[in-house]
Amino acid sequence: MNSCSCVELIEYPVVFKNGITHIRVECVECKKFIKWKPQPVNLFKLWFGIYKGVPLQNVPYDYLNWLLNNHSNKKLIGKINKYLSEN
Numbered sequence: 001m002n003s004c005s006c007v008e009l010i011e012y013p014v015v016f017k018n019g020i021t022h023i024r025v026e027c028v029e030c031k032k033f034i035k036w037k038p039q040p041v042n043l044f045k046l047w048f049g050i051y052k053g054v055p056l057q058n059v060p061y062d063y064l065n066w067l068l069n070n071h072s073n074k075k076l077i078g079k080i081n082k083y084l085s086e087n
């Protein structure tokens with residue numbers, strides 16, 4: 001039986017095939033998988049345009065604002081709104 005109490009955890013990013021990054025949380029000692037955490041929204045990367053591959057935290061505010069008014073992708077709009085409300 002596994003006697004590890006899994007109190008000391010480690011987190012690291014894993015990029016999925018669809019390009020989405022999640023944070024994998026596992027036990028430092030026994031390596032048991034604990035859970036997936038969504039990537040912090042400030043690290044969400046644009047997948048198009050002149051800021052392709054750039055995390056939201058490094059994209060100029062004016063451009064984010066422009067996207068809000070000119071882009072129809074619900075997922076993108078949701079991420080930008082969340083980011084702006086937290087920063």
Ligand SMILES: [Zn+2]
Nearest residue numbers: 004006027030
């Ligand atoms: Zn453990």
